[in-house]
Amino acid sequence: MAEPRLAVRRRSCPPSDRKRRRPSGKPGDVCSPVALKTPSSGGEGPPTEIPCSNDSEEDMFGDYDGFYGNDSLLEQVDDTEHKYLQDKNLAIKAAGDITLGNLQSGVHQKKQDNFSTLENMVALKADKEDAIQMNENDSMDSNQELTESILADLPSSQLLYLEKMDEVSSVSRISAASERRNNCMNSSSDKVRSLSSFCPDADHRNRPATIASDSKCDLCKTESLKDHLKSAMTGNAKAQLLQVSRTKQLREAALSEEICIAKKTIESSSVDIGPFYGLPSKVKELLRQFRGIETLYEWQHDCLMLEPLQQRKNLIYSLPTSGGKTLVAEILMLQELLCRQKDVLMILPYVALVQEKVRGLSSFGLELGFLVEEYAGSKGRFPPIKRRLKKSLYVATIEKGHALVNALIESERMGDLGLVVVDELHMLGEGSRGAALEMTLAKILYTSKSTQIIGMSATLSNVGDLQKFLQAEYYTNNFRPVELKEYVKIGDTIYEVDSKTGEGFTFSRLLNFKYSSNLEKADPDHIIALVTEVIPKYSCLVFCPTKKNCENVSLMVSKYLKIEFRAHREKEKQDLIKNLKSIGNGSVCPVLKQTIPFGIAYHHSGLTNDERKTIEEAYSAGILCLLACTATLAAGVNLPARRVILRAPYVASDFLKKNQYKQMIGRAGRAGIDSAGESILIVQEKDKHLVWDLVNSPLENCYSHLLLELTKGIQSLLLSLVGLKIAVTQEECNNFLCRTLLGVQQQLLLKEKSLSEIIKDGLENLIEKGLLKGRMSEKDHNSQSALTITPLGRATYKGSVDLAYCNLLYRELKKGLEGLVLETNLHLLYLATPYDLTYNCSPDWMIYFRQFNQLSAAEQKVVDIVGVPESFITKKASGQAIRKNVDIAVVNRLYLTFVLYALLKETNIWSVSEKFNMSRGYVQNLLNSAASFASCVLRFCEELEEFWVYKALLTELTKQLTYCVKMELIPLMEVAGVLEARAKQLYNAGYKTLAHLANANPEAMIRMIEHLSRRQAKQIVSSAKMLLSEKAEALQEEAEELLKVPTDIPGTY
């Protein structure tokens, strides 16, 4: 019976059509609904067509007698399956084992119980009922389409089997659908792996519903993958008994195709490789082990089960701070890496957050067999190394994420990127980084239909605009695992923030604390009264408007705290000071020295990276109980804080924005760290009305910054669009820009000029600057003449160089070619000194003069070449009038170069900051920026042949600036999160290489290294392992590439 149907199906799809519809050879593609919707979009592998000389099915599968008993084939299949399992170290469970984990069913059961309350909490944009109805149909349709596509490409053996399974699964689907419509959610798990198991969506969709377990389902649930194939082949072999035998050649062709399909089937089955949201149970185990997460929150489960997600639609989700947003994104990333076998990009706003994430996910990567690659500061390779075996999770800052996407587009590898996750999506509305994020996302949307985008934030307002821009669905929920109580203190009265009352506040209590007159003068806002209600037992963060204020508050509080506070964890606090002293090469900040004995420290950008990390670790461990900090600790950070105090409703001199307020108070009561959380905003009587507005107003809207950041925004975008050939005519640029957030908000944001006028002006400007070539028509705003990028233009966008400086950089590099002084690295350092810091730099002329006097002849020559006359510095230092016309930007830049020069020589931030009378935080920031800019200049030079000589020089310089330590520590500091102080400790304890760290025993490490927790030791070892394996794989891949026999050797066929 099956045969005629089989033949009809195959004939109904002509070879050309089949070719078009054939998914790529990659397993994920086979089942990707997106790939099905857009069959011609990227990533299509070479079609493995059945020989077309004969289009009869009989010919394809004639005489499989031998095949029926062909153990070697089954062995091959077995081997492939076995190897696959071994490679991935993942258990592909037999269908019979497929039960939803306790976790999932537990959550699900809970969902039943709380069904009505849940409905109130969850606000999916679309009407829920309608959505279910609609999605149900969608799912049926896409299943149908999917099935047909698979069938079109499978040989008859699989078809025969699948036909049979189709009957079974259609029963299942219908029953699942009808059950869901009836809202009869049952906690029992889906025990069926039917045809839908070829599609991740289908499997997920069916999970929550009970599926009627008829006998056929029971039959198939007990079949392993191997059994599936065996059965398919058996069916095929039997079918062949009816066929007429054909030539041996055809038989062999068919046989080899069968093997190929069998292998593919095994691989494609990886779309659902386990019971935990399609992932192996090991993931659940790892979450428990590494994160202490036992069960998912109900919203997390709901969100993961959303229909739009199952259909791989883009999604924005928004929940309060500490709502657990990251975990959902992480599960989706693992699905992409393990099930769909695609690379993933995770974008985070700060370098420190990227490093923390790399450390946290490395252990998952090691256990589950994927790579975690850091793209922050000067780290990251462009384009990324193409891995043959493992998939990569790129964890990147916004800037590096943008450069990575550019590189993938240029190398036509966007198809490899399955998922992009953007944490803190509200950053879209923040300055040049917002513009960079917008460009990145717009390029992904435009160039790769198969790349899914997920964005999350706690502080989103105009979601509609963002949805339109990202073509995304929206999920929101008010869930916060730890309740956060919001208070405002005016005078000594504390009010609870209660937006339901007309006032916005309700009286809570009076602050009761006896103040002496001295204390009253020192602490008129009664901060001490507020903090001593919680410390030292619990932790407290005090957000202050300025850096200086942080230091003052920490000093003031420690000065007036009772002496008993010193006794709390005294020894550890002494050790902490010792530790900070060794970090500072013998120096420790006098403020910290005074405050730390009381468990108090300040935290702002004036600390060095090492100090900042040490203080954060001590605070997390409870050794410090109070941090007076700036907004640097406001977003995404998981630190303990029973109470968050906002010392004033200001950031610097600006009144606090609602978004900032929400992020700051959101640090209180973090799940898993605190069981309660509260915030107190200290308000002066005069600001009362402003605070009322603050508390009651909605979150600020998120607006495009493409226009505000001209050279780092729209112009830079237009340049890269032409450079990457995404859009080469004015009209194409218009089309692209219409799909950006700026395009969505154009009516609101563009008052004077239309978008097409702005584009026209932008393109003309780029032509004028020599970055683009081509002609623009005078009037036509929709010109179709193609533009091309010049070498300088290409170097500019590839080096991520601000358009405001690209011509200057070119001229200076060119000048360097005429006489680069290499006796010292001062000249090279000057070329890598970031331009943007020079404008806010005000040199201390006496120090500058002193530096000048110490210059060697070679260094003096550098100064002459760059064009800073000694007479100018001398006159400045002695306060004389200056008539000479000197470029002050060059003078300032050279001053910063002197600072960097001293840093590379002395490798001691403390002594250098003293020498130049700068804060150590500023010096640290200069060093970080210079490392990053040096890597940009390097990429700039790589694109311009005439600058070939700079490549080797800048590669080395970038490395020196990135680490700025003695050479021997560099291999250790390559490991994410290992900073200089830790590297020194490790080195002195005998861990001298990356291999030492990767193979270290964490327990032994703890014994040998002071102030190292077990968790930190484990993270260092797993991050080192990850880096080592990533480096080794890269070398192996390079070797294989070298040894690959070309297919086009002349004289061979």
Ligand SMILES: Nc1ncnc2c1ncn2[C@@H]1O[C@H](COP(=O)(O)OP(=O)(O)OP(=O)(O)O)[C@@H](O)[C@H]1O
């Ligand atoms: N299901 C869970 N069970 C227990 N703890 C969880 C669960 N999900 C997340 N957490 C923990 O909750 C804490 C906060 O989660 P997360 O950092 O994801 O918050 P967030 O929503 O991103 O907040 P923010 O907007 O402030 O960044 C983390 O320590 C995380 O490990």
Ligand SMILES: [Mg+2]
């Ligand atoms: Mg977060």
